[in-house]
Amino acid sequence: MPKVARxxxxxxxxxxxxxxxxxxxxxxxxxxxxxxxxxxxxxISGQDPTTSILNHxxxxxxxxxxxxxxxxxHGIYRFQSTLxxxxxxxxxxxxxxxxxxIVIVGILAVAYYxxxxxxxxxxxx
Amino acid sequence: xxxxxxxxxxxxxxxPGWWLANSHFTQYMIxxxxxxxxxxxxxxxxxxxxxxASGARADALxxxxxxxxxxxxxxxxxFTLYHAFTWFYLIGKVQPIKMGKTTSKPWQALLVxxxxxxxxxxxxxxxxxxx
Amino acid sequence: xxxxxxxxxxxxxxxxxxxxxxxxxxxVPYRKDMxxxxxxxxxxxxxxxxxxxxxxxxxGVCGSCGANVDGVPKLTCAxxxxxxxxxxIKVEPLTHFPVIKDLVVNMDDFMHKLVxxxxxxxxxxxxxxxxxxxxxxxxxxxRYDQFSSCINCMLCYSACPVYGxxxxxLGPAATALAYRYIEDSRDQGKAxxxxxxxxxxxxxxxxxxxxxxxxxxxxxxxxxxxQKTKILGATNALKSLVxxxxxxx
Numbered sequence: 001m002p003k004v005a006r007x008x009x010x011x012x013x014x015x016x017x018x019x020x021x022x023x024x025x026x027x028x029x030x031x032x033x034x035x036x037x038x039x040x041x042x043x044i045s046g047q048d049p050t051t052s053i054l055n056h057x058x059x060x061x062x063x064x065x066x067x068x069x070x071x072x073x074h075g076i077y078r079f080q081s082t083l084x085x086x087x088x089x090x091x092x093x094x095x096x097x098x099x100x101x102i103v104i105v106g107i108l109a110v111a112y113y114x115x116x117x118x119x120x121x122x123x124x125x
Numbered sequence: 126x127x128x129x130x131x132x133x134x135x136x137x138x139x140x141p142g143w144w145l146a147n148s149h150f151t152q153y154m155i156x157x158x159x160x161x162x163x164x165x166x167x168x169x170x171x172x173x174x175x176x177x178a179s180g181a182r183a184d185a186l187x188x189x190x191x192x193x194x195x196x197x198x199x200x201x202x203x204f205t206l207y208h209a210f211t212w213f214y215l216i217g218k219v220q221p222i223k224m225g226k227t228t229s230k231p232w233q234a235l236l237v238x239x240x241x242x243x244x245x246x247x248x249x250x251x252x253x254x255x256x
Numbered sequence: 257x258x259x260x261x262x263x264x265x266x267x268x269x270x271x272x273x274x275x276x277x278x279x280x281x282x283x284v285p286y287r288k289d290m291x292x293x294x295x296x297x298x299x300x301x302x303x304x305x306x307x308x309x310x311x312x313x314x315x316g317v318c319g320s321c322g323a324n325v326d327g328v329p330k331l332t333c334a335x336x337x338x339x340x341x342x343x344x345i346k347v348e349p350l351t352h353f354p355v356i357k358d359l360v361v362n363m364d365d366f367m368h369k370l371v372x373x374x375x376x377x378x379x380x381x382x383x384x385x386x387x388x389x390x391x392x393x394x395x396x397x398x399r400y401d402q403f404s405s406c407i408n409c410m411l412c413y414s415a416c417p418v419y420g421x422x423x424x425x426l427g428p429a430a431t432a433l434a435y436r437y438i439e440d441s442r443d444q445g446k447a448x449x450x451x452x453x454x455x456x457x458x459x460x461x462x463x464x465x466x467x468x469x470x471x472x473x474x475x476x477x478x479x480x481x482x483q484k485t486k487i488l489g490a491t492n493a494l495k496s497l498v499x500x501x502x503x504x505x
Contacts, residue, residue: 002451006493008460013490022163023209023238028246030166030205032254033173034198038190043250048186050177053253060253064174068167075164081463082157087141089421106171113174132271134354134362139420146327150417153465215464219483 011077018074025067054117061114061121069107076103159208162201169194213238262286262337263344264295266307269355277355279346280304292332292347293321296359309359316473319409323359324348329411329471350414352423366410369426373434373452378445390442403436403481405474412468412478424457428468428478431459435481438488454489462486 032049036042053060080099084092115121144154176185188194217234261283269277282299284290293311300307311321314333321332325347326340337345353361377390412428413419419427434453437443453459459482468478 002455005451005454005456005458005489006496008456009454009486009489009493010497012460012486013494016490019208019212022205023212024242024245025249026163026166027202027205027209027242028249029170030198030202031246032250033170034166034189035195035202037186038195043255048189049254050173050185051182054177056253056256063249063253068170068174071163072167072171075160075162075167078157078160079164082154082160085144085157085417085421085463102168106168109171110174113171113178116178117174132356134356135269135271135277136354137351139352139417143417143420149467149470150465153467157463218466219480219487 015074015077018070018077021067021070022074025063026071029064029067057118057121061118065110065114068110072106072110073103076100076106156207156211159204159211162204163208166198166201166205169197209242210235210239213242260286261343262295264292264299265344265346266296266299266359267348267355268307268358269349270306270357281344286337286343288336288338290337292323292325292330292335292337292345295337295345296332296347307359308357317407319407322350322409322411322414324351324414329414331409331411331473334473350410352414352416352420353410361410363410365423366408366413366427366429369430370408370433373426373430373437374445374449375433375437377437377440377443378448379442380444392441396441399441400436400439402476403432403439406433406436406472406476407474409473411471411473412476415467415471417465417467418461418463422457422461425461426453426455426458428482429476431462431485432476432478432481435485438485450489450492453485454492459485459489 032044036044037049050064053064076099080095083095088095144150173185173188176182176188213235214231216238217229217231221231221234222229262285264282264284265279266282267277268274268280282295282303284295284298284303293314296307296309296311300309309321309323309332311333312318313320316331316334319331322329323332324330325332325335326345327348329350332347347359349355349359349361353363353365356362379390383390406429408429410429412432416425416428419425431453434449438446438449438453462479462482464479464483466479469476469480472478
C-alpha cells in the first residue's frame with residue numbers, strides 16, 4: 001500500500017474505533033458530569049463525579065483518557081469532513097490540517113492533565 | 126474520440142444546501158452534526174481537567190453549573206445518543222451475523238447494542254462513581 | 257368519460273440553441289400500466305420528435321434509461337406513473353453528470369472508472385483450458401453474488417452527494433464491482449486492485465450517506481461493499497505497520 005493511502009487507512013481505522021468509544025462510553029460521561037452533577041440528579045450525592053472517577057486511579061484514569069481522546073478524534077475527524085460537504089470543499093486540506101492539530105494538542109493535553117492529577121498512574125497497580 | 130466536442134455540455138454544481146433535497150440526506154446531515162457536539166463536549170471536558178489539574182477545582186465546578194453549559198450538555202447528550210443509535214444500526218448493516226440460514230437484521234443489531242450501552246453505562250456508574 | 261391526463265415535465269437542453277436547460281410540459285394519457293419511459297416514448301412518437309433520451313430493453317436489464325424522476329434517480333422503464341403523487345411528474349437528467357442533450361448525460365467518467373478497477377478475474381498464472389474451469393462452491397459464490405448484479409445504470413452515482421462534490425471519488429458502482437472480484441475465490445488480483453480502491457480518492461472519500469444502496473434497482477448494496485473495502489484497507493495498513501515485510505500488500 002502506498003504510504004499516503006496507508007496513512008488514510010489507519011486514520012480511518014482510528015476514527016472508526018473512536019465512533020465505538022463515543023457511542024458506548026461518552027453518553028454516560030456527559031450525563032454524570034454535565035447533567036446529573038449540576039442538577040443534583042441520580043447517581044450523584046455530594047462529591048463531583050470527576051473526583052470520584054479519578055479516585056479509582058488506574059481504571060478511572062484509563063476510562064477518562066480513552067473516552068475523551070477517542071471522542072475528540074472521532075468528532076473532529078467527522079466534523080471537518082462535514083464542513084467540506086457544506087460548501088467548504090476548497091478549504092479541505094486546511095480543515096484537515098487544523099483538525100489534526102486540534103486532535104494532537106487535545107490528546108496530549110488530556111494525557112498531561114491526567115498525569116498531573118494522578119501522578120502514580122504509570123506505575124503498575 | 127480526439128475530436129473537439131461541437132457543443133458545450135451543461136455542468137451542474139452541488140450547492141451547500143444539497144442535504145435539504147430529500148429526507149434521507151437531511152437525516153444524514155443531522156447524523157454527521159452529532160460530531161460537532163461530540164467534539165465540543167470533549168474540548169470542554171479537557172478544559173475542565175486543566176482547571177482540576179491547576180488546582181482551580183471550584184472554578185471547574187462552577188463552570189459546570191452555568192445554565193448555558195448545562196443546556197449545551199443536554200443537547201450534547203441527545204446528539205451523542207443519536208450518534209450511538211445510528212452507529213449501532215449501521216453496524217447491523219455492515220456486519221450482519223449469520224445464524225444458520227437466517228441473517229441478522231440492522232434493527233436487531235440496534236437493540237442488542239442499546240442493551241450493551243445500558244450495561245456499560247450502569248457499570249461505569251456503579252464502579253467509578255458510586256464506589 | 258373524460259380522459260385521464262398526466263403532465264410530464266421534462267428537462268430540455270439543446271446546446272446548439274439554448275445556453276441553459278429549461279422545463280417543457282407535455283400532456284400524455286395517464287394509464288395505470290404506464291411507466292415513465294412509455295410516457296417519454298409517447299411524447300417522442302406523438303408530440304415532439306426532438307426530445308432526446310436513452311433507452312433500450314424496457315425491462316430493467318440494460319441500464320440505459322436512468323433519469324431523476326421527481327428528484328429521485330430511477331430506471332424510467334421500471335417506474336410506473338401511479339407510483340408518483342399527483343398527475344405532474346418531473347423527469348430530469350441524472351444528477352452530477354454533464355448533460356449532453358435533454359436527458360442524455362456524458363458517461364465517460366464512469367466508464368473510465370469501470371475499466372480502472374479491472375472488472376475481470378485476474379490469475380497469477382492462467383491455467384490452460386484443458387485443465388478445466390476454476391471451481392467454486394455455493395458458499396463462495398454467495399460472498400460476492402449480489403455485487404455481480406450491477407447493470408451500470410449509474411443511478412447510485414446520481415444519488416451520491418460525495419460524488420457530486422468530488423468527481424474524482426471512485427464511487428459506488430465501481431467499488432462494488434471491484435469488491436465483487438476481491439471477494440471472488442477464483443480471483444488473485446488483490447495486489448493489483450487494492451492500490452486502486454484504497455487510493456485517497458477511492459473508498460476513503462465515502463461518508464456513508466447510504467443513498468446508493470437505496471436507489472439501486474438491482475438490490476446491490478454498494479455502501480456495504482465500500483465499508484468492507486475500507487475495513488480490508490485499514491486491517492492491511494495495520495498489518496503492514498506491525499509487520500513491515502510480508503504483512504498486508
